[in-house]
Amino acid sequence: MYNLLKGKKGIIFGALDSKSIAWKVAERSHEEGAKFVLTNAPVAMRLGTINELAEKTGSEIIPADATSMLDLENLVDKAMEILGGKIDFVLHSIGMSVNVRRGNHYTHQDYNFTKTGWDVSAVSFHKVMSVLYQRNAMNEWGSIVALTYMAAQRVFPDYNDMADNKAYLESIARSFGYFFGRDHKVRVNTISQSPTPTTAGSGVKGFDGFIAYAENMSPLGNATALECADYTISLFSDLTKKVTLQNLFHDGGFSNMGVSNAIMDEIMKNETSNETVEESKKKDKK
Amino acid sequence: MYNLLKGKKGIIFGALDSKSIAWKVAERSHEEGAKFVLTNAPVAMRLGTINELAEKTGSEIIPADATSMLDLENLVDKAMEILGGKIDFVLHSIGMSVNVRRGNHYTHQDYNFTKTGWDVSAVSFHKVMSVLYQRNAMNEWGSIVALTYMAAQRVFPDYNDMADNKAYLESIARSFGYFFGRDHKVRVNTISQSPTPTTAGSGVKGFDGFIAYAENMSPLGNATALECADYTISLFSDLTKKVTLQNLFHDGGFSNMGVSNAIMDEIMKNETSNETVEESKKKDKK
């Protein structure tokens, strides 16, 4: 709509289906004049509908397991070949907890699953940047964005070990962002997005109730996947060249709320409906 | 109980009655072997029962309006005279919003009231430290603590302009703390305490419901006034000599919670009891 990414070349990780934030980012990047390649893990490609997105946006798909340096090296080489030059923007939208999938409680993890989730959800971001950095594959004033969630700062009990993975991911953004900025003038940021009803997000227990809670807590309501794509475009554009090492909340204001009137109203309704705090707490522990 | 403050001399602001945190701090300081003077504004002295506390702890009371430099200079001079030397610890527990008292909504303040609240609740902390600093009245490794609330970081709608006053107060702790540390090895910190049912706190609308909310959100429940006094003692003691410029949350974990299971349970109960988020939001705006 604005030609904000005219002439820019990108790599977009993690578009599973049309609910994915990465999918919306691809669509919006296309509208803004960018060329890009899409990539996802082979297994995710089979589960999703990425081919449809590729057709729609005139993009090629390069399968890559984001935990494999070989795959990532191949991806970056091919992307530069296809796009005809260095990369201007990268979206990392990858996350998965085996402990969540298998129903392991946070306090009782299978540490092999913990390792796999950490590798896929967090270390993959380091690997992507490592390949880009070593191959000198980013243009100056390029922009790298990873999606994250506020569980990295505050406790959301059902988010499980993904909270710790996101904390590690955000730390990578700062640590690697320093070197990428100093040496290649590339910025690295994370967007901490509202809970979003993507296919991946739906795996988390009680997700619908939680989305309603966040909606009621946030003065502007939850941010949608499309709004997240818009925000991502602003971070890929030349309007934000000096924003780096930041974790940027995109959440209708949730992150800076202590409590909203709407939530207090709900709580008060219960208080008067005759159940004491103590009773509710006891139940909670069972 | 531990003799943690044996031989230390202090000034304690803001003990109104036996519910006051400052009152508990005075009692605990006395138990830990400290000598101190009590002070409060003349009007607060009439409203409260500070004489009882003075008797109980063998302390003298020096009335002082904390917005008056003259009163504060007199206070510090007299305190050193009475205690026989320089000061080791100071508690600032002063806060008041005229806008809250008069029922003005945050968006519709009387700016003369705003100014008075700011002066009493925040600037008074600067004035206290300014007098102590200029008179060279603090011993090395002394400790200055002010009480604050998390509304300085996050929105609690009914906290009104006290939120902004607390933000200013916490900034003073950092700004003045630098000079007091560098020049006199004095540390300056704020304690960000759970909502506490003091006589002052009770003025805020819907306070009881809010206390229940915070209780349910915090893994350890709300911190009491007595527990806050214990924590304050640790900050006055020699165990924390290198802690400075910090805002320290003393809140059973509330500050780092996104949501607790107990709160989600309450919310879910409502969701199933058939009112939609939209309806609840509409009501909220009326």
Next chain:
Amino acid sequence: MYNLLKGKKGIIFGALDSKSIAWKVAERSHEEGAKFVLTNAPVAMRLGTINELAEKTGSEIIPADATSMLDLENLVDKAMEILGGKIDFVLHSIGMSVNVRRGNHYTHQDYNFTKTGWDVSAVSFHKVMSVLYQRNAMNEWGSIVALTYMAAQRVFPDYNDMADNKAYLESIARSFGYFFGRDHKVRVNTISQSPTPTTAGSGVKGFDGFIAYAENMSPLGNATALECADYTISLFSDLTKKVTLQNLFHDGGFSNMGVSNAIMDEIMKNETSNETVEESKKKDKK
């Protein structure tokens, strides 16, 4: 260049001369298709060259003392009249410390000056929003931005009482942003900008050296006034509709640096040039 603000109407406070960030925001808003009015205090209008900017951007100037509710009411009424409807974006770029101007040390303030600086630099932001809110003068999904500085979070000794004013300002953004978001879907954010060599900034002692320090600490170097204007445009645009209550660092990464290699190199040079830490510290206190 992108038509990002096509059809949008704004009010821009604080364009003194061509070095001002507000000046650049006006120029960039004009390029992006916005219509707006300019405003500044009468005294600032005489000192600066705002007429030139008005001509260049086809804007009218409405003088207003931002501490006067009457002036602000007149401003908002006139602005809607001139622009032909409600407002979409507002820039607050106002700050001034009388204590700094008069050379008062932070520890030794004239509290009348403190009050004036607080009123001009911080409360003015509340007053501006209060008038907009009460007159229902903002369009839905409008955007209000105030400029701030990281001294609100961390100590920069020469920033004096402006640090505390900025902390208060940022708190207002959150407190008022809640009500403005909930009731009118308006977002409110602050941009925490690199030290910038504006005419106003130059008043601060040792500013040039400090700019060099920040430049060396930041992986991308300091953000310029023009880059700040670009970033502000992104926050006025529809790309950032769900960003609210945030304090957004626009500083080349400074805010998340512990230390850079460039700064360590400078420090190490001194260490080897034979002056001990202790000697340097002693000098510092004189």
Next chain:
Amino acid sequence: MYNLLKGKKGIIFGALDSKSIAWKVAERSHEEGAKFVLTNAPVAMRLGTINELAEKTGSEIIPADATSMLDLENLVDKAMEILGGKIDFVLHSIGMSVNVRRGNHYTHQDYNFTKTGWDVSAVSFHKVMSVLYQRNAMNEWGSIVALTYMAAQRVFPDYNDMADNKAYLESIARSFGYFFGRDHKVRVNTISQSPTPTTAGSGVKGFDGFIAYAENMSPLGNATALECADYTISLFSDLTKKVTLQNLFHDGGFSNMGVSNAIMDEIMKNETSNETVEESKKKDKK
């Protein structure tokens, strides 16, 4: 000295030699009346002098590899047997980066080393708490503390992948702290300590220069290992029962400094000694 830990039972990880913070914590815990067991990895026990500490404090040593659930289960069982009951306090002071040891640059890691460092430095904290939680081995109002460093929040280029490990560790403290608080009234916090010249810390490149930098930046100077032990005692004691999920800076104020006068003086010396910022930056990149 104060009997603060009289009757309390603990487990202390990570006392290598007399420079270790864990060593000082053990000595201070002993002085404060606690009984505890010491533990370390077999290899660390051979390198260090933990036997001396055991003798001095009348403690038993139970070797345990903190990445091994079996070892940790044995440790906790034996500790309860030896101490005659449940545990009141735990210190986790474990950290090691193979990438740092082998001289791998942050941008060019060996990911097997990354995994090992993460497992030893961060996941071990989860494993320790998991065993304690599942065995119901902590007394109510017990206290668990892990040592961390500010590289988890801000960039210190030479800290390498330990920065990311510490971010993960601090996230574990919050995530597990919620469940441990809710279910057993146990608090979990991290202490973010000044750079400390321990045997482990010395491995980091340019560490001496960095210690001098931190000393000059902090209004109270760096916190020593002994001071850190004092602070840890306060967190083990009953004075801090409602402090949980917190990351507590113990650093003489460093964490809230933007810049100190002492550092600016050093920088200015260089500016005037005729090297431009640009030249220094160029060098930095080589």
